[in-house]
Amino acid sequence: MPRILQITDPHVLTAGSLAYGVVDTGAAQDRTVAGIRTVLPRIGPIDLVVVTGDLVDNGTAAQYARFIEIMAPLGLPLRAVPGNHDARDPMRNAFASTDWMPRTGAIRWRYDLGGACVIGLDTLVPRAPHGALGPETLDWLADELEQAGHVPLIVAMHHPPIPTGIVQMDCQGLQAPEALQAILERHPGPVRIIAGHVHRLVMGSLGTVPVITGPGTSHAVTLDLRPARSATFDMEPGGVLIHDAGPEGIRSQLLPLGDWSGPHPFAG
Ligand SMILES: [Fe+2]
Numbered sequence: 001m002p003r004i005l006q007i008t009d010p011h012v013l014t015a016g017s018l019a020y021g022v023v024d025t026g027a028a029q030d031r032t033v034a035g036i037r038t039v040l041p042r043i044g045p046i047d048l049v050v051v052t053g054d055l056v057d058n059g060t061a062a063q064y065a066r067f068i069e070i071m072a073p074l075g076l077p078l079r080a081v082p083g084n085h086d087a088r089d090p091m092r093n094a095f096a097s098t099d100w101m102p103r104t105g106a107i108r109w110r111y112d113l114g115g116a117c118v119i120g121l122d123t124l125v126p127r128a129p130h131g132a133l134g135p136e137t138l139d140w141l142a143d144e145l146e147q148a149g150h151v152p153l154i155v156a157m158h159h160p161p162i163p164t165g166i167v168q169m170d171c172q173g174l175q176a177p178e179a180l181q182a183i184l185e186r187h188p189g190p191v192r193i194i195a196g197h198v199h200r201l202v203m204g205s206l207g208t209v210p211v212i213t214g215p216g217t218s219h220a221v222t223l224d225l226r227p228a229r230s231a232t233f234d235m236e237p238g239g240v241l242i243h244d245a246g247p248e249g250i251r252s253q254l255l256p257l258g259d260w261s262g263p264h265p266f267a268g
Pocket of ligand 1: 009011054083085197198199
């Protein structure tokens with residue numbers, strides 16, 4: 001059964017820089033890679049790593065170079081979509097030597113693996129925090145799904161197409177998700193949308209399509225469900241998601257990141 005590892009919102013900066021003066025995102029991404037490598041014998045094989053946006057914090061070439069350098073020890077196939085902290089052309093240039101990065105236009109792709117299909121969508125609106133899908137991308141998606149046929153489908157994107165309950169994030173989610181919903185609800189196989197942006201685990205649905213957002217790897221948007229709060233972040237433990245896509249459905253689970261003891265035998 002194809003297995004996908006989702007990493008989201010690493011916000012990598014150049015060495016010595018801190019996000020918001022507080023978060024050493026590069027060090028956190030180093031720990032993420034090390035943590036995944038430690039458990040890989042238990043959770044692998046992983047067919048594909050998907051990064052659902054905000055690879056870096058400010059979209060500079062130097063930040064993308066550091067992101068790629070940090071990720072290299074994973075040694076796994078990797079694809080990514082941009083988030084609102086990314087910049088399309090520097091991201092395109094950083095991955096120019098790969099076979100999946102489009103040379104122009106939206107950073108979108110389709111990856112077929114062992115009876116499942118993963119589609120990456122570009123929701124980036126330059127210099128804006130919210131996301132959108134243009135008519136051209138929606139047409140492209142509909143065409144790709146027609147070609148993919150009756151297979152389990154994972155759609156990777158940065159901006160969640162559902163409200164999360166965190167008001168200051170929901171005003172910057174994916175705008176006008178109805179068109180996406182209409183296309184995905186026509187897909188004959190199991191479908192799941194995987195997203196990021198809120199740096200938290202949130203599950204919901206877009207019509208009949210399940211949606212899950214992953215925790216970040218370095219910092220989390222504060223869980224505050226009261227209205228009219230200003231946006232803040234917490235240094236909660238991060239994590240990554242594992243998605244298995246088979247003919248009987250799609251299963252998603254959380255791999256937290258951090259230090260703890262175990263595995264311990266239950267017999268004791
Ligand atoms: Fe982010």
